[in-house]
Amino acid sequence: MRPRIGYKKLAAVGVAAVVGVASTIALTSGSASAAPVFGYSGYSFGTGIEAGIVQHGPNVVAQFSCTTDSSAKDRNDLATANVNNQAIAQTVTTDTHAFNDAKGNGVTSNATAADIKVGNLLHLVGAKTTTTSVYKNGQLSYTGNTTFAAVKIAGVVVPSLVKPSPNFKVAIPGLGYIVLNRVGGVKTSAGIYSYAQAVVLHANVKNKYIPEGVDVAVLKTRAEITKPATAMVMGDAYGSTVQVDKLVKSGKTSYQATCQGTEGKTIKNSIAGIEIPKVASVGAIYTTKNGYMGAEKSAVNFTSHIAGVRVGSLRVGAIESSASAWKTKDGKVGIHSSSSVASIQVGNKTYQVATGPNAVLDIPGVAKLTFNQVVRQSRYVSVNALVIDVYSLNTKVVLGHSAAGVIG
Incomplete structure (x- = not known):
C-alpha cells in the first residue's frame, strides 16, 4: 500500500510536484538520426x-x-x-x-x-x-x-x-x-x-x-x-497551488497539460479567481498551451497569467510565466522560460522585485519570496514565477507555473 497523493485534479501529464518546482524529469538524450518515438x-x-x-x-x-x-x-x-x-x-x-x-x-x-x-x-x-x-x-x-x-x-x-x-x-x-x-x-x-x-x-x-x-x-x-513522431512534447501550466503544513488547501488552478500537443492551436483555460479562507485571495487566472508533433519538428509552449494575489498583508501585482521546448528532425533541441512579477507591497511599503533565476526576497516577519524558480535540463524546463513561504501560516503558495519539454 502506498500513501495518498494529494492533488486537486489530475491530468494526463502530472510531471510537476504538488507544490514547488516540478520534479526532475529524466529525458532520453536521443541522437540526430533517432527513430520516431511513441508516447x-x-x-x-x-x-x-x-x-x-x-x-x-x-x-x-x-x-x-x-x-x-x-x-x-x-x-x-x-x-x-x-x-x-x-x-x-x-x-x-x-x-x-x-x-x-x-x-x-x-x-x-x-x-x-x-x-x-x-x-x-x-x-x-x-x-x-x-x-x-x-x-x-x-x-x-x-x-x-x-x-x-x-x-x-x-x-x-x-x-x-x-x-x-x-x-x-x-x-x-x-x-x-x-x-x-x-x-x-x-x-x-x-x-x-x-x-x-x-x-x-x-x-x-x-x-x-x-x-x-x-x-x-x-x-x-x-x-x-x-503516433510515432520526431519527438513527443510534454508540459503543464497552472495559476496557483496552496499548501498549509501537509494539507493541500487549493490544487492546481486553471491546470493544463499535454503529451500530444494541440495540433498547433492555442487552448486557453481561465477562472475568475479563488478565495482560500484565512490564507490567500488569488485574482483572475488563465493558462494557455500550444504544441504540435510532426515528422520534421515537434514543439510546445505553455503560459500562465494571474491578475494579482493577496496573502495576509502581502499584495502581489500581475504574475506571468512561459515555457517552451522544440526538437527538429536533424536532432536540434531548444528550451526557453521566462517569468515576471509586476509589484510587491506590504502595507504602504513597496519592495523591489528581484530578478534572475531563483532570486530571493526575505521580508522579516512576513514571508520569503522566491522569484523565477527554474529547473532546467537539456530537453526540459520548468518555471514558477513566484513562490511565497508565509512564516506565520506555515504556508507555501506557488504562483505562475509553466513547464515544457521534448522526449525522443
Missing part, C-alpha cells in the same frame, strides 16, 4: 473531486506520464478511499501499463473496488472500470467499460445497472444523481486518449456524505498513446 501516458485512481471545493484530491493513484518506455507501469492499492471523511470506496486497486506487442502500441488503465457506498443511498458491489488506447497499423482506437457485481439504490437491488450502457444517468434521492460507466475518447492528429469512470457522484442536495455542489469521480482511468 505513453496513463493513470487510474480510486476517488477524486471533479467539481466543488473540498480538501481532498485523487487517492490510490497509479500513473506514469509522457514516457517513450513501452514497459512503463504502476500499481497501487488501499483498504479505504475517503471523501469528506466518508469511506466511499473499499478495497481499491489501481494499475496502468504500457505495451508494445501483437495488439499494437498502447496503454491500459484499470481500477477496481470491492464496494462503493454512500451511506444507505447507494451501494455498488464489485466495481471494475478499464480503458485502453491503441495505435496499430496506422490506426488509432480505444475501448472503455465499467461493470458491477451488484447495484443497490436506497437498499433496492437494480439488476439492470450491473452492466450499464455508457454515460447512464440515475437519480439518487437524498444525494442528487450519478452517472455510471462514463466513457469517451478524443482523437487528434498526434494520437488519442480515452477515459472511463465507474461512477460520478453529483451531490446537488444537502446531505451528510458529500458537500452540496461537489462532484466526485470514483474509479477513474485514462490511457493515452501518440
